[in-house]
Amino acid sequence: MxxxxxxxxxxxxxxxxxxxxxxxxxxxxxxxxxxxxxxxxxxxxxxxxxxxxxELHLSDYFNPKGVSRPGVLTPRGRRPSFLGGPPSLDYPVKFPLARPTSDNLQAICLNGDHRPRYPTSYFPSSGFSKQKRKASAVNMAESWFSMCCKGNQTWEREVTLCCATQAWKLSVQSFCEEDSSVKDRLYHCCRQTGMDRLNCFNNDAPNKNYEATEVLPVPELSSITNFSFDSNTCQRRMEKKSAPLKVDIHFPPGRPTADTIESLCRNQKLRPLYKTNCMPGEGYKWVARQAKAINRIEKGFKQCCKKKQDVLNCADLKWRDELNKYCVGENGDHVHSNCCSGEAANDRFSCFQDISPDPFYNRTSVAEELSLNTLCDSHKIIKNKFPVGFPLKSFVSQCCRPLLEVDRTNCFLQSLDQMSETCPSRKASPPAVRRCCRMSSPQQCISKILMDAITKATAFRQKKMKKCPLS
Incomplete structure (x- = not known):
């Protein structure tokens, strides 16, 4: 029929x-x-x-749009189980890939040929542009991962991880550049920048552990975009990671004496306090202990310096108590220090005084910075908080921006000379300069006013700030 x-x-x-x-x-x-x-x-x-x-497929009768679709293949050669729905369901792509880490690196290399690839034949000839861009990004990253993993036989694990990380970051960048170049809705992670963008892609990844999802090996697809791995960046990163951190801490403080108590109290705001939560790992517990001891000693000094009487005895008592606590430790464990154990323990305080980097409180954290060079950074604070009685605008405009840091000091000294030369015409000089003109050395007087203001501004800027003892 x-x-x-x-x-x-x-x-x-x-x-x-x-x-x-x-x-x-x-x-x-x-x-x-x-x-x-x-x-x-x-x-x-x-x-x-x-x-x-x-011969019609059953899905042709139930297509909501009334349009039959050509036969298509999935990454493993199967027809999608659902046709006629959203594009992401019709032609699914496992996108994006997760950030390579030391935890998933082995799976990246081991399961590389058991994760999906998306050949051109997977999609219809027209449409599905967003899915195609996602598929291209996956193909690109997987191809580059394969290159990184092949070098695993001769590379160290850190280098392989660095290579895979570079490849992943570049695939993310390439995808966002391509996605933003067309008139289509931009993938939401591409709206972010820097580390936020990378974290967003990693959080969206459906297979963060790079597990094998295909039963049979998939054919490898070469990337049309070249990937040039820069191993030098990995070497620099590993050297920086393996290099010991520099310890910058002035421990122990010198013992307060009648000769040092004045400078101890006067320069207290110029001495640093330390962060105790910025030290990595077990190897730097001793630094954290020293930082805590200094912070407690300085807190005690502050209380003592506010007193009008018996300041020295108060400061010395605080110093001895805190160093005793340092030797015993917060948990009752004894510190393995030359001054806390052995023969030196009998004369502990003399030992600490001998090894102090600043026994007479002549050195502060900003002493080396208290130069005219810092005027470039502190002139606004001086103008608002510690006015000097003469304009600083000419100093800054002549010496800061146009010159290198090594040349600024000479420029400031020349400016001071020029200001002191206005003494013959005192009426045209600012009040502070006129007062200095009555001195035997006007330039020294003007310089002292300026340095006092710089000292106050530097202390004001560092007030309530703590520095990490590691750099």
Missing amino acids: GSSGALVCSAAFVLVLLSSASKDDRNFEQREITFDLDKIMQEMESLDSPMLQK
Whole structure:
């Protein structure tokens, strides 16, 4: 029976069903239904004849859009189980990939050929541009990962990880550049920048552990974009990671004496306090202990220096108590220090005084910075908080921006000379300069006013700030 006869039979079958339904349901009004079979035949004959001959898939009848899709292959050669839905369901892509780490690096290399790839034949010739860009990014990163893993035989693990990380970052960058170059909705992670963007891609990854998701090995696809691995950056990173951190801490403080108590109290704001939560690992516990001891000693000094009487005895008592606590430790454990154990323990305080880097409190954390060079950074604070009585604008405009740091001091000294030369015409000079002109050395007087202001501004800027003892 031809296709026309099949159509007539189908129409008759529909009539029987409708008639039966109308008899069973008494609530519906019965009416006569007719079909113009000649008209239906003409419409069917106007369609392409192949449509009448091909075997239809069930999904073609239930396509919401009424459009049949060509047969397509998944990364493993299967037809998608659902057609006619959103593009991401019709042609799924496991995107994005996660950030390579020391935890998933082995899986990246071991399971590389058991994670999906997306050849050109996976997608229709037109449409699905967003999915195609995602697939291209996955193919690109996986191809580069393969290159990094092949070097694993001769490279150290750190170098392989560095290579994979570079490849992943570059694939993210390439995807965002391509995604932003078309008139389409930008992938949400690409709206961010820097580390936030990378974290966003990593958080979106459906397979953070790079587990094998394909039963059979997938064919490797080469990337059309070249990846040039810069191993020098990895070497610098490893050297920096393996290099011991420099300890910058002035421990122990010198013992307070009658000769040092004045400078001890005067320069207290210029001495640093230390952070205790910036030290990595077990190897730097001793630094944290020293930092805590200094912070407690300085807190005690501050209380003592506010007193009008018996300041020295108060400061010395605080110093001895805190160093005793340092030797015993917070948990009762004894510190393995030359001054805390052995023969030196009998004369502990003399030992600490001997090894102090600043026994007479002549050195502060900003002593080396208290130069005219710091005027470039502190002139606004001086103007607002510690005015000097003469304008600093000319100093800054002549010596700061135009010159290198090594040349600024000479420039400032020349400016001081020029200011002191205005003494013959005192009426045109600022009040502070006129007062200095009465001195035997006007330039020294002006310089002292400026240095005092710089000292106050530096202390003000560092007030309540703690530095990490490691750098």
